[in-house]
Amino acid sequence: xxxxxxxxxxxxxxxxxxxxxxxxxxxxxxxxxxxxxxxxxxxxxxxxxxxxxxxxxxxxxxxxxxxxxxxxxxxxxxxxxxxxxxxxxxxxxxxxxxxxxxxxxxxxxxxxxxxxxxxxxxxxxxxxxxxxxxxxxxxxxxxxxxxxxxxxxxxxxxxxxxxxxxxxxxxxxxxxxxxxxxxxxxxxxxxxxxxxxxxxxxxxxxxxxxxxxxxxxxxxxxxxxxxxxxxxxxxxxxxxxxxxxxxxxxxxxxxxxxxxxxxxxxxxxxxxxxxxxxxxxxxxxxxxxxxxxxxxxxxxxxxxxxxxxxxxxxxxxxxxxxxxxxxxxxxxxxxxxxxxxxxxxxxxxxxxxxxxxxxxxxxxxxxxxxxxxxxxxxxxxxxxxxxxxxxxxxxxxxxxxxxxxxxxxxxxxxx
Amino acid sequence: xxxxxxxxxxxxxxxxxxxxxxxxxxxxxxxxxxxxxxxxxxxxxxxxxxxxxxxxxxxxxxxxxxxxxxxxxxxxxxxxxxxxxxxxxxxxxxxxxxxxxxxxxxxxxxxxxxxxxxxxxxxxxxxxxxxxxxxxxxxxxxxxxxxxxxxxxxxxxxxxxxxxxxxxxxxxxxxxxxxxxxxxxxxxxxxxxxxxxxxxxxxxxxxxxxxxxxxx
Numbered sequence: 001x002x003x004x005x006x007x008x009x010x011x012x013x014x015x016x017x018x019x020x021x022x023x024x025x026x027x028x029x030x031x032x033x034x035x036x037x038x039x040x041x042x043x044x045x046x047x048x049x050x051x052x053x054x055x056x057x058x059x060x061x062x063x064x065x066x067x068x069x070x071x072x073x074x075x076x077x078x079x080x081x082x083x084x085x086x087x088x089x090x091x092x093x094x095x096x097x098x099x100x101x102x103x104x105x106x107x108x109x110x111x112x113x114x115x116x117x118x119x120x121x122x123x124x125x126x127x128x129x130x131x132x133x134x135x136x137x138x139x140x141x142x143x144x145x146x147x148x149x150x151x152x153x154x155x156x157x158x159x160x161x162x163x164x165x166x167x168x169x170x171x172x173x174x175x176x177x178x179x180x181x182x183x184x185x186x187x188x189x190x191x192x193x194x195x196x197x198x199x200x201x202x203x204x205x206x207x208x209x210x211x212x213x214x215x216x217x218x219x220x221x222x223x224x225x226x227x228x229x230x231x232x233x234x235x236x237x238x239x240x241x242x243x244x245x246x247x248x249x250x251x252x253x254x255x256x257x258x259x260x261x262x263x264x265x266x267x268x269x270x271x272x273x274x275x276x277x278x279x280x281x282x283x284x285x286x287x288x289x290x291x292x293x294x295x296x297x298x299x300x301x302x303x304x305x306x307x308x309x310x311x312x313x314x315x316x317x318x319x320x321x322x323x324x325x326x327x328x329x330x331x332x333x334x335x336x337x338x339x340x341x342x343x344x345x346x347x348x349x350x351x352x353x354x355x356x357x358x359x360x361x362x363x364x365x366x367x368x369x370x371x372x373x374x375x376x377x378x379x380x381x382x383x384x385x386x387x388x389x390x391x392x393x394x395x396x397x398x399x400x401x402x403x404x405x406x407x408x409x410x411x412x413x414x415x
Numbered sequence: 416x417x418x419x420x421x422x423x424x425x426x427x428x429x430x431x432x433x434x435x436x437x438x439x440x441x442x443x444x445x446x447x448x449x450x451x452x453x454x455x456x457x458x459x460x461x462x463x464x465x466x467x468x469x470x471x472x473x474x475x476x477x478x479x480x481x482x483x484x485x486x487x488x489x490x491x492x493x494x495x496x497x498x499x500x501x502x503x504x505x506x507x508x509x510x511x512x513x514x515x516x517x518x519x520x521x522x523x524x525x526x527x528x529x530x531x532x533x534x535x536x537x538x539x540x541x542x543x544x545x546x547x548x549x550x551x552x553x554x555x556x557x558x559x560x561x562x563x564x565x566x567x568x569x570x571x572x573x574x575x576x577x578x579x580x581x582x583x584x585x586x587x588x589x590x591x592x593x594x595x596x597x598x599x600x601x602x603x604x605x606x607x608x609x610x611x612x613x614x615x616x617x618x619x620x621x622x623x624x625x626x627x628x629x630x631x
Contacts, residue, residue, distance in 0.1 A: 034505055034522065077505065079520060082520075110543060112507075112511075112543055114511035135628050142628055168546070170541075170546035170547060171547075172546075172549045172618055172621050173539075173546075173549060175615055175616060177616070177618065177620070177621075179546065179547070256618075256620045257547055257621060257625040257626075258620070298623065298626075375503070
């Protein structure tokens with residue numbers, strides 16, 4: 001399986017390089033090919049709860065006092081025609097299971113139109129635009145390194161492999177302070193979405209899953225027992241297992257550029273009885289997401305998101321309701337940005353196997369200071385605390401409750 | 416870019432240094448007696464006025480911090496406008512206005528050729544990447560034009576003669592022909608415009624609240 005992974009990785013890298021070469025050579029104006037990148041290196045001081053990435057139950061990305069690469073990504077936007085562009089984000093991660101690959105690869109169609117109500121569409125592999133936190137290049141957060149519980153989950157398990165259509169109306173062209181957009185999408189894949197939060201619970205990190213990635217979690221005995229649930233201690237979230245189409249629909253409202261509101265309803269329509277040879281299941285995952293941003297003034301903003309949903313696997317072998325929200329305040333003073341975010345996340349079960357415990361919950365507090373030395377270089381310091389509990393830690397003879405903390409010192413270079 | 420600005424300022428100065436110039440001061444106020452900032456005021460001479468020799472100018476419509484700069488640009492018919500990009504991201508400027516239809520993809524650091532504006536009237540600009548970006552180019556058929564300042568005032572130096580004085584602003588709802596005044600200029604003169612109808616809503620807040628973290 002690992003060999004298969006690395007083969008697929010190679011195919012992905014070769015495709016990306018070929019796509020870039022093709023774009024550079026075929027498209028007449030060289031400037032039309034916009035390539036940029038971000039590299040972050042970090043020094044971490046973290047507690048020793050073994051990370052989910054190393055099959056532990058800790059909800060942070062690191063579990064050791066180490067230094068390394070936090071992010072290394074290339075993003076490109078290539079104009080194919082006046083209306084069509086290719087967007088790609090390729091990453092290198094030293095941690096996790098897939099080191100090289102894409103987090104996003106899509107074509108966008110956005111024709112010029114004199115109409116007050118316009119149309120645009122995307123096709124490929126991309127994020128639904130739920131988040132008002134992940135607004136930097138490569139879907140990174142410009143506010144904190146450790147992202148909200150909601151968007152940590154979106155980054156690790158959710159991606160649209162399909163088509164997204166939007167009808168939108170920019171307010172200024174209508175002489176109105178209000179802009180709006182209606183979004184509808186349909187997609188394949190992403191059938192195992194929900195697996196990780198049902199067993200591990202929500203986590204807090206910035207490790208995005210790549211196109212063919214695998215996310216590890218602890219080998220809970222009830223999960224891996226071939227006479228019980230019989231599921232591996234990992235999920236590969238982007239598999240198509242049942243040939244069904246998922247969908248989501250969204251509404252965006254914006255008042256000037258000051259206040260934004262986004263509502264999404266998401267349903268992957270997965271067949272909870274679908275299972276593949278790896279014993280990965282379809283998880284029928286549905287949720288509502290409401291995101292909000294308000295700029296109190298030119299330097300200060302409030303950002304918040306609420307998510308509420310459920311997921312079911314098998315004949316209700318696992319059924320959980322999940323709820324999470326965060327509230328962030330971010331303030332910029334000259335070249336400095338200071339952000340503080342409070343997170344709350346709860347997963348509660350109501351299924352036929354109470355011995356396979358799924359209840360988990362937690363709180364998080366994240367404080368970050370990021371300083372732009374110039375257009376290319378940025379320094380940042382983040383302190384994160386969380387208090388989380390997961391009942392299934394008892395299966396591994398671990399305390400149910402964990403207090404975790406992490407200090408990150410990060411240097412970033414972008415071009 | 417410095418060269419272009421030099422041409423622009425030299426061109427602007429030309430009207431002012433005309434030896435026979437007579438200053439005409441304009442005052443534009445709303446129906447609620449507040450000054451109307453950035454109103455384009457222009458004087459169309461009748462046939463007998465000796466029109467200053469038209470000097471070709473290149474005006475600048477820049478993209479700065481995800482906004483057009485300026486929001487309103489007045490140019491004389493037959494002149495060119497250059498569209499630099501002072502941002503480090505792509506813009507896609509377009510117009511569907513009958514007076515000038517075009518699209519320009521402006522990449523980081525790219526130099527687009529200036530565009531010629533040959534027809535009078537309104538050219539509304541948009542950006543297909545940043546939907547809140549909007550600006551106007553108002554093309555006039557006279558070398559005597561300017562925009563009002565924060566106090567709704569501006570002074571234009573013109574040769575003596577008879578003129579039709581006109582104003583334009585995207586927020587003005589009054590009939591523009593109805594606002595036109597016939598004036599005879601022989602000595603320094605003040606000309607006032609008081610609008611009868613309410614101005615359309617002020618949307619300049621779009622420019623204050625935009626930043627690089629606005630959307631994706």
